[in-house]
Amino acid sequence: MSELSERKKLILSAVVEQYIKSGEPVGSKELIALTGMSVSSATVRNEMSELSSMGYLEQPHTSAGRIPSQKGYRYYVDNLMKDREIDELNRRMIEAGISSAAGDPERLIAQAGEVLAELTKCACVSTAPGGDTVIIRKIELVPVGIHSAMLVLLTSNGILKSRLCRLDCELTAKILEEFYNIVDSCIIGKPASDISVVSMQTAAASVDSDPFAMLPLMAAVCELARSMEDSRIILGGSSNLFSHKDYGVGAIELFEFLNKREPLSAVISGIKEPLDIIIGKENLYRQLENSSVIVAKYSVGGRDSGSIGLIGPTRMDYESIIPSVKYLTDIVGKMITQAIEE
Amino acid sequence: MSELSERKKLILSAVVEQYIKSGEPVGSKELIALTGMSVSSATVRNEMSELSSMGYLEQPHTSAGRIPSQKGYRYYVDNLMKDREIDELNRRMIEAGISSAAGDPERLIAQAGEVLAELTKCACVSTAPGGDTVIIRKIELVPVGIHSAMLVLLTSNGILKSRLCRLDCELTAKILEEFYNIVDSCIIGKPASDISVVSMQTAAASVDSDPFAMLPLMAAVCELARSMEDSRIILGGSSNLFSHKDYGVGAIELFEFLNKREPLSAVISGIKEPLDIIIGKENLYRQLENSSVIVAKYSVGGRDSGSIGLIGPTRMDYESIIPSVKYLTDIVGKMITQAIEE
DNA sequence: AATTAGCACTCTTGCTTTTTGAGTGCTAAA
DNA sequence: TTTAGCACTCAAAAAGCAAGAGTGCTAATT
Numbered sequence: 044m045s046e047l048s049e050r051k052k053l054i055l056s057a058v059v060e061q062y063i064k065s066g067e068p069v070g071s072k073e074l075i076a077l078t079g080m081s082v083s084s085a086t087v088r089n090e091m092s093e094l095s096s097m098g099y100l101e102q103p104h105t106s107a108g109r110i111p112s113q114k115g116y117r118y119y120v121d122n123l124m125k126d127r128e129i130d131e132l133n134r135r136m137i138e139a140g141i142s143s144a145a146g147d148p149e150r151l152i153a154q155a156g157e158v159l160a161e162l163t164k165c166a167c168v169s170t171a172p173g174g175d176t177v178i179i180r181k182i183e184l185v186p187v188g189i190h191s192a193m194l195v196l197l198t199s200n201g202i203l204k205s206r207l208c209r210l211d212c213e214l215t216a217k218i219l220e221e222f223y224n225i226v227d228s229c230i231i232g233k234p235a236s237d238i239s240v241v242s243m244q245t246a247a248a249s250v251d252s253d254p255f256a257m258l259p260l261m262a263a264v265c266e267l268a269r270s271m272e273d274s275r276i277i278l279g280g281s282s283n284l285f286s287h288k289d290y291g292v293g294a295i296e297l298f299e300f301l302n303k304r305e306p307l308s309a310v311i312s313g314i315k316e317p318l319d320i321i322i323g324k325e326n327l328y329r330q331l332e333n334s335s336v337i338v339a340k341y342s343v344g345g346r347d348s349g350s351i352g353l354i355g356p357t358r359m360d361y362e363s364i365i366p367s368v369k370y371l372t373d374i375v376g377k378m379i380t381q382a383i384e385e
Numbered sequence: 386m387s388e389l390s391e392r393k394k395l396i397l398s399a400v401v402e403q404y405i406k407s408g409e410p411v412g413s414k415e416l417i418a419l420t421g422m423s424v425s426s427a428t429v430r431n432e433m434s435e436l437s438s439m440g441y442l443e444q445p446h447t448s449a450g451r452i453p454s455q456k457g458y459r460y461y462v463d464n465l466m467k468d469r470e471i472d473e474l475n476r477r478m479i480e481a482g483i484s485s486a487a488g489d490p491e492r493l494i495a496q497a498g499e500v501l502a503e504l505t506k507c508a509c510v511s512t513a514p515g516g517d518t519v520i521i522r523k524i525e526l527v528p529v530g531i532h533s534a535m536l537v538l539l540t541s542n543g544i545l546k547s548r549l550c551r552l553d554c555e556l557t558a559k560i561l562e563e564f565y566n567i568v569d570s571c572i573i574g575k576p577a578s579d580i581s582v583v584s585m586q587t588a589a590a591s592v593d594s595d596p597f598a599m600l601p602l603m604a605a606v607c608e609l610a611r612s613m614e615d616s617r618i619i620l621g622g623s624s625n626l627f628s629h630k631d632y633g634v635g636a637i638e639l640f641e642f643l644n645k646r647e648p649l650s651a652v653i654s655g656i657k658e659p660l661d662i663i664i665g666k667e668n669l670y671r672q673l674e675n676s677s678v679i680v681a682k683y684s685v686g687g688r689d690s691g692s693i694g695l696i697g698p699t700r701m702d703y704e705s706i707i708p709s710v711k712y713l714t715d716i717v718g719k720m721i722t723q724a725i726e727e
Numbered sequence: 728a729a730t731t732a733g734c735a736c737t738c739t740t741g742c743t744t745t746t747t748g749a750g751t752g753c754t755a756a757a
Numbered sequence: 758t759t760t761a762g763c764a765c766t767c768a769a770a771a772a773g774c775a776a777g778a779g780t781g782c783t784a785a786t787t
Contacts, residue, residue, distance in 0.1 A: 070750055083760050088751065106750050106767045146605070147548045185525050185537065191724075193545050195527070195537055203535055205547040209488045209724055263488070282644060285637045294637075295627045302624060382551055384532075412779055425731050430780065448738045448779050 047118075053078055054090050055099055056123040059111045063358050066289065068108035113323040113357070116335070120320055120361055129366040133162055137371055141378070148172050148201040148379045153277050155375050156351065160280020163364050164287070165355030167279040168307050172200040172341075172348040172379050176234040177271060182226045182264065186214050194260070196267045198235060200348065201383040204270055208263040212256050221250050222260055230264065238268035275349075276304050276311070289356040293333065300330040301354065311352045314338050318369060323357045335359055339368045341376035343383070351375070389460075395420055396432050397441055398465040401453045405700050408631065410450035455665040455699070458677070462662055462703055471708040475504055479713055483720070490514050490543040490721045495619050497693065497717050502622020505706050506629070507697030509621040510649050514542040514683075514690040514721050518576040519613060524568045524606065528556050536602070538609045540577060542690065543725040546612055550605040554598050563592050564602055572606065580610035617691075618646050618653070631698040635675065642672040643696065653694045656680050660711060665699045677701055681710045683718035685725070693717070 047055070057078050061069045069077075071084040071091060080087070091109050094100045099115040102108075111119065140158030144150040149171050156167035178199040186192045187207075192214055195205040210218075225246045230238065243261035248254050281301050284294045301307065306328055310321075318339040324332045331354070338352035351372050353364060389397070399420050403411045411419075413426040413433060422429070433451050436442045441457040444450075453461065482500035486492040491513050498509040520541040528534045529549075534556055537547040552560075567588045572580065585603035590596045623643050626636045643649065648670055652663075660681040666674045673696070680694035693714050695706060 068750090072750085084750095085752095085760055085762095086758085089759090092752075102751085104767055105752095105765085106748085108750065146551045146601075150548070181527070181529050181535075183525070183527050183535075183537075185523070187523050187539055190726075193523075193525075193537060193539055195525075195535060195547055197529055197535055197549070201549055203547050203549050205537055205545050206489045206492070207539070207543055207545050207724070259488075282637075282641060285640070295624075298627070299624060382533075382549070410779090414779085426779095427731050427733095427781095428729085431730085434781075444780085446738055447781095448736085448777090450779065 050080075051090055051094060052123060053080070054087065055094060055111070055115060056119060058091075058100060058109055059115060059119040059123070060362075062110050063360055066358065068103055068110050070108035073108070113325070116322045116357060116361075117325075120322070124362050124365075127362060127366050129370045130363065133363075133367050134370060136162055137367070137374070141375070145378055146382055147203070148382055149203070149274075151375060151378060151382070152349065152351075153279065155371055156277055156279030159351065159353065159367060159371055160283055162367060163353055163355065163359075164283045165353040165359065165364070166281040166284055166301055167351065167353055168301070168311055169277050169279070169351040170308075170311060170349040171202055171275045171277060172343050173202075173275055176236070177202075178232060178234055179230055179238070179268070180232075182230060184219065184222055184260070186219070189213055192260075194263050194267065196264070196271070198271060199383075200343070201379065202271060204267045204274075206263060206267060208259055210256060210259055212253065217252055218256050218260075221252060222257065225250070225257070225261075226264075235268045235271045238265055240265050276308055278302070278304065278307070284355070287356045289358055290333065297330055297334065300328070310336060311338055311350050314340070314350065318365070318372075320361070320365075333357055335361075337361070337364060337368050339372040341372040341379075343376055343379045348376070348379070392422075393432055393436060394465060395422070396429065397436060397453070397457060398461060400433075400442060400451055401457060401461040401465070402704075404452050405702055408700065410445055410452050412450035415450070455667070458664045458699060458703075459667075462664070466704050466707075469704060469708050471712040472705065475705075475709050476712060478504055479709070479716070483717070487720055488724055489545070490724055491545070491616075493717060493720060493724070494691065494693075495621065497713055498619055498621030501693065501695065501709065501713055502625055504709060505695055505697065505701075506625045507695040507701065507706070508623040508626055508643055509693065509695055510643070510653055511619050511621070511693040512650075512653060512691040513544060513617045513619060514685050515544075515617055518578070519544075520574060520576055521572050521580070521610070522574075524572060526561065526564055526602070528561070531555055534602075536605050536609065538606070538613070540613060541725075542685070543721065544613060546609045546616075548605060548609060550601055552598060552601055554595065559594055560598050560602075563594065564599065567592070567599070567603075568606075577610045577613045580607055582607050618650055620644070620646065620649070626697070629698045631700055632675065639672055639676065642670070652678060653680055653692050656682070656692065660707070660714075662703070662707075675699055677703075679703070679706060679710055681714040683714040683721075685718055685721045690718070690721070 054074060057074055058069045061077055071087040074087050075084060091100060098112060099118055100109040101112045137158055141151060141154050144154040152169050152171050156169045160167040180199050181197040183195040184192050191207060191209045193205060194208050197203050229246050243265050247257040247261045250257050278301055281298055284290060284297055290297060321336040334354050335357045336352055336354050338350050340347050340350045342348055353368060396416060399416055400411045403419055413429040416429050417426060433442060440454055441460060442451040443454045479500055483493060483497050486496040494511050494513050498511045502509040522541050523539040525537040526534050533549060533551045535547060536550050539545050571588050585607050589599040589603045592599050620643055623640055626632060626639055632639060663678040676696050677699045678694055678696050680692050682689050682692045684690055695710060
C-alpha cells in the first residue's frame with residue numbers, strides 16, 4: 044500500500060497537517076512555502092493532481108486547493124504521522140484533573156472523560172470499568188426510619204450505587220433478615236445483568252412473612268442493577284462540538300445523536316486493537332460521517348475492562364490527540380487497578 | 386398601570402398570542418382577521434402606533450408588523466393572560482414520567498425536570514430539596530475489603546450520596562469505632578455546609594490510634610458533603626434550546642452558560658413569590674436577555690424547599706407552560722413530603 | 728372626535744447579474 | 758522531468774432589481 048513516492052508522501056502529509064491547522068483547502072504555492080521544496084508550483088500541481096486521481100486528496104470545487112479525502116487521512120494516520128510522546132503540559136493537566144477522583148472508579152472515568160474532552164475540544168465517550176460481566180459484590184440495607192432504608196450496591200468493578208427506598212409497612216428485623224437471606228442466596232456473586240424483575244419477584248414470593256413487604260426492596264435492587272448497566276456509558280464535554288465550525292449546524296444533530304447514548308455503545312465497544320481510529324464514513328452511523336473516533340482500551344488488573352473514546356471532526360489533530368488518549372487510558376487503568384485491589 | 390383601553394388590550398393580547406404562535410411580526414390586517422374586530426385596518430394601525438409609542442410593541446423594521454416588546458410581554462403576563470388549568474394530556478405525561486422515581490427525592494427532581502423540559506421544549510433548572518440548611522442525618526461506613534469501605538451519607542432532605550474509599554492501612558474494628566465516634570459527635574445533626582476540610586482534620590487528629598488512618602475517611606466525608614451542595618442544581622433538557630429558531634446560533638452561547646451551573650443558582654433562588662416570571666432583559670445575566678425564566682417553588686412538609694425553573698425564548702407559550710410548572714411543583718412537593726416522612 | 732379610504736414611502740426578501748480572485752489544468756518550451 | 762505561461766472555472770462577495778408587505782399620513786366621511 045505504501046507505493047507513494049517520497050515527494051507524494053511529503054505533499055500529502057503537508058496537506059493534511061496544514062488543513063488540520065487552518066481549515067482551508069491548501070494550494071500549490073502555499074505548499075511550497077510550507078515544505079520548503081525547491082520545485083515550482085506547477086510540479087506540485089501535477090503531483091497533487093495525481094494524488095487526487097489516486098483518491099488521497101479532493102477538491103471542494105475546481106478553483107480551490109486540495110483537502111485530504113478520507114483515504115488521505117487514513118494513509119496519513121497509518122503511515123505518515125509521527126508517533127509522539129504526550130506533551131508535558133497535557134500530561135500535567137490530565138494528572139491534575141483526575142487525581143481528586145482516584146478512589147472511585149466511576150467518578151474517575153467520568154472525570155477523566157471531562158479532562159480529555161476539555162484538552163482536545165472533542166466529546167468524550169467512555170465506558171465504566173466492567174469487562175464482560177459485572178458481578179454484584181455486596182449489598183447493604185441500612186434502615187433510616189420506620190418505613191425507609193437506604194440501599195447500597197457494590198459491584199466487582201468498584202462501582203457503587205445507592206438509593207433510598209420506602210416500604211408500605213414497617214421495616215422489621217425479620218424482614219431485614221429475610222432480605223439478606225435472599226440477597227446472599229440469589230444475588231451476591233451473580234452478574235448484574237441477570238437480575239431481572241421476574242427473578243426478584245419470585246424470590247420475594249418465596250419468603251415466610253408478608254411477601255408484599257419485600258417487593259419494593261427487590262424492585263429497588265433491580266433498579267440499581269439496571270442503572271449499573273445503563274450508566275456504563277459516560278459522555279463528557281459534548282458541548283465542545285459546538286466550537287468546531289466544521290460541523291456548522293450539523294453540530295446539533297451530532298450532539299443529539301451522542302446524547303442518545305445507546306448507539307455509542309456499539310461505536311466504542313466494537314474494537315479489537317488497543318487503540319483504534321475510525322475516520323469519517325468508516326463509522327457505522329451516518330451521524331458520524333463527518334467525525335473521527337479515537338478509541339483506546341484500558342485494562343484493570345491485566346484484563347480489558349473498558350474504553351475511552353474521543354469524537355471530533357475528521358479534521359482533528361490526530362498527532363497530538365492520540366498520545367493523550369494513550370496516556371490517559373494507561374494511567375486510568377493503573378489507578379483503577381489500585382483502587383479495587385483488596 | 387392598567388390604563389389601556391379595552392381595544393388596546395385586545396390588540397396587545399392578540400399580537401402577543403399570535404406572535405408566540407407564528408414567530409412572525411403581526412400586521413394590522415392579520416390582526417383584524419384574528420380578532421374579528423369590526424374596524425378598518427387603518428384604525429388598528431393607529432392603535433398599534435400608539436401602543437408602540439407607549440412602549441408595548443415594537444417593529445423589527447419600518448415595513449414589518451409589530452412584535453411585543455419586553456414591556457408588552459410583561460403587561461400581557463400580568464394583566465391579559467388567562468389563568469388556565471393544566472391540560473389533561475400534560476398532566477398525564479407528568480404523572481407518568483415521574484412516578485417511577487417517587488421514592489428518591491434527588492432522582493425525582495431530576496426526572497421531573499426532564500419531563501417538564503420535554504413537555505415545554507425549554508431547559509429546566511431545578512434545585513434538589515434542601516431549604517436553607519441541609520442537615521447530615523446518617524452516615525454509614527461498610528467495609529468491603531481489608532483496605533476499603535463504602536461510605537454512605539444521608540441528609541435531612543432525603544438525598545443519598547455514596548462513594549468508595551480506600552485506606553492506606555488496614556481498616557480495623559478500632560478505626561471503625563473511632564470513626565463512628567467522630568461522626569456521632571461532630572457530624573450527625575450538623576449542616577452539610579459546616580463540614581470543612583479543616584474541621585475534619587482536627588477531628589481526625591484527636592483520635593487515639595493512628596490519625597493518618599482516619600484522614601482519608603474524613604476527606605471522603607468532606608467530599609460527599611461538598612458534593613451535596615454542588616449537586617443541588619440540576620439541569621435538564623438543555624438541548625431543547627437548539628430547536629428554537631429564535632435563538633439561532635445564540636443557542637450555543639446560552640447552552641454553555643447554562644452548563645456553567647453556578648450563575649443559575651442565583652437566577653433560580655432569588656425569588657420571593659411562589660411563582661415568578663422574569664422576562665428578557667429583566668434577567669440579571671446578559672446571556673439570558675433573549676430568554677424568559679419561569680420559576681416556581683415547591684415545599685416539603687409545609688416549608689419552602691427548592692424550586693423548579695424553566696428557561697426558554699422570550700417568545701414562549703406562557704399561558705400553557707405556567708399551569709404545567711405550577712402543577713409539577715405542587716405534586717413534586719407532595720411526593721417528597723411523603724417520601725421523607727418517618 | 729373617531730374612523731376610514733387612499734396613496735406614497737420604506738425596507739425586507741428573494742432573485743439575478745457582475746466582479747473579483749484564487750487556483751487549477753493544459754500546452755509548449757527548456 | 759520540470760517549468761513558465763495562460764486560459765478557464767468556480768465560489769464568494771458585491772451590486773442591482775422587482776415584488777410585496779406593511780406602515781404613516783392626509784384628507785374625506787360619519
